[in-house]
Amino acid sequence: MTPDALLPALTAHVRAAAHPHASPTTPCPCGAATLADRPDTTVVRHAGTVAKAHAADTDPAELALRVTVAARLPGTLLPPLHPTPTHLHGRLVTHWPYGTPVDPDAPDAAPWEAAAALLARLHRAPSPVAGPPVMRGPEKAARAVALLRATAPHHPATAPVLQAWSALPAWARGEAAMPDTTTLCHGDLHLGQLIRHPVPDGPWLLIDVDDLGVGVPAWDLARPAAWYACGLLPPDAWDRFLAAYRAAGGPAVPQDGDPWPALDVPARALTAQTAARAVTKAAAAGSPLDEVERSLVDACARMAPVTPLIPAAPPSPPS
Incomplete structure (x- = not known):
């Protein structure tokens, strides 16, 4: 998948993750946004779900361990929504709850x-x-x-x-x-x-x-x-x-x-x-x-x- 195609694919993916039983053609009033879109990382939000496509050279075993650490240290690290990374067109994808970021203007x-x-x-x-x-x-x-x-x-x-x-x-x-x-x-x-x-x-x-x-x-x-x-x-x-x-x-x-x-x-x-x-x-x-x-x-x-x-x-x- 080309970098230009990853963003729309991830956007559709996170919408489906946020609404697993909804039709992809059903109009959706939820908030959605691209939080990051770089060559090594793409992050998209839909409602309260965030999907992150990791760098193409990410080691699957190491990422799985890192996500497991986050799941087991709640109160310090944001726990993932799902404990196991998934794949999307050759990229590893993890799912996280949306949170309020630090305000750069304050x-x-x-x-x-x-x-x-x-x-x-x-x-x-x-x-x-x-x-x-x-x-x-x-x-x-x-x-x-x-x-x-x-x-x-x-x-x-x-x-x-x-x-x-x-x-x-x-x-x-x-x-x-x-x-x-x-x-x-x-x-x-x-x-x-x-x-x-x-x-x-x-x-x-x-x-x-x-x-x-x-x-x-x-x-x-x-x-x-x-x-x-x-x-x-x-x-x-x-x-x-x-x-x-x-x-x-x-x-x-x-x-x-x-x-x-x-x-x-x-x-x-x-x-x-x-x-x-x-x-x-x-x-x-x-x-x-x-x-x-x-x-x-x-x-x-x-x-x-x-x-x-x-x-x-x-x-x-x-x-």
């Missing part, structure tokens, strides 16, 4: 405390499945940098991004196993990954399990940490997020003292990933970097000559 009401508490709860939860997949954050960051290297090697902003990336340890570049192989992580935390369910004002829950798995929990704090370090997130919002994570017993950083030895490497990796995506997009469009994108590249230039902080190894468990 930054002062951003649920940083709720996001932090949910992350802490996830990081403290034992895996509810045997043999959980690996968290995909470093893998996705590596893909973004590889695409930059392949498509915009001569862009003036490419060199500082690649220099910052090359200074990272191998695990953060997706080239070696992560030093934590037991902690459940979301893998792609940002405010777009929270919804209220049930609508309109139920509790906040984490969504999007595509990158969920075991790994270094500091990766889940890295994007807000990077935004804070780049001046894109106000200090008050960062302080609230970090304090709420610590108050909830999150294990990614020490309960007091300097959090940056734990956060430095993941925050650098997320900065390089985000900058790589920005430069790739700007080069393809033939457009200049905007102020935010420029600040990310400038951060990479500052990071490159400074050795990343490496946290001390945790103490060995008592014998």
Whole structure:
């Protein structure tokens, strides 16, 4: 199926999922919307049902495990409507209840405390499945940098991004196993990954399990940490997020003292990933970097000559 044909097929699919006994030709007054339509992901809503077509290269066994984790950790992750992914013209499709997203036009009401508490709860939860997949954050960051290297090697902003990336340890570049192989992580935390369910004002829950798995929990704090370090997130919002994570017993950083030895490497990796995506997009469009994108590249230039902080190894468990 071509990308252009996927959206109408998924739209018909989610309508049938929402109304399994209705004729497809019966007029329907329900709310329907396309929530995302990208080469790697298409998400469509019909009434209270959301269908997501995952990337064409999604591993079926790993996605099934990730959906099972969501089903078994209600109150932290949004549970799926159906426990097993289905197929639609060569793409894996999952079904979820619709929830109220974060309002991007109300930054002062951003649920940083709720996001932090949910992350802490996830990081403290034992895996509810045997043999959980690996968290995909470093893998996705590596893909973004590889695409930059392949498509915009001569862009003036490419060199500082690649220099910052090359200074990272191998695990953060997706080239070696992560030093934590037991902690459940979301893998792609940002405010777009929270919804209220049930609508309109139920509790906040984490969504999007595509990158969920075991790994270094500091990766889940890295994007807000990077935004804070780049001046894109106000200090008050960062302080609230970090304090709420610590108050909830999150294990990614020490309960007091300097959090940056734990956060430095993941925050650098997320900065390089985000900058790589920005430069790739700007080069393809033939457009200049905007102020935010420029600040990310400038951060990479500052990071490159400074050795990343490496946290001390945790103490060995008592014998």
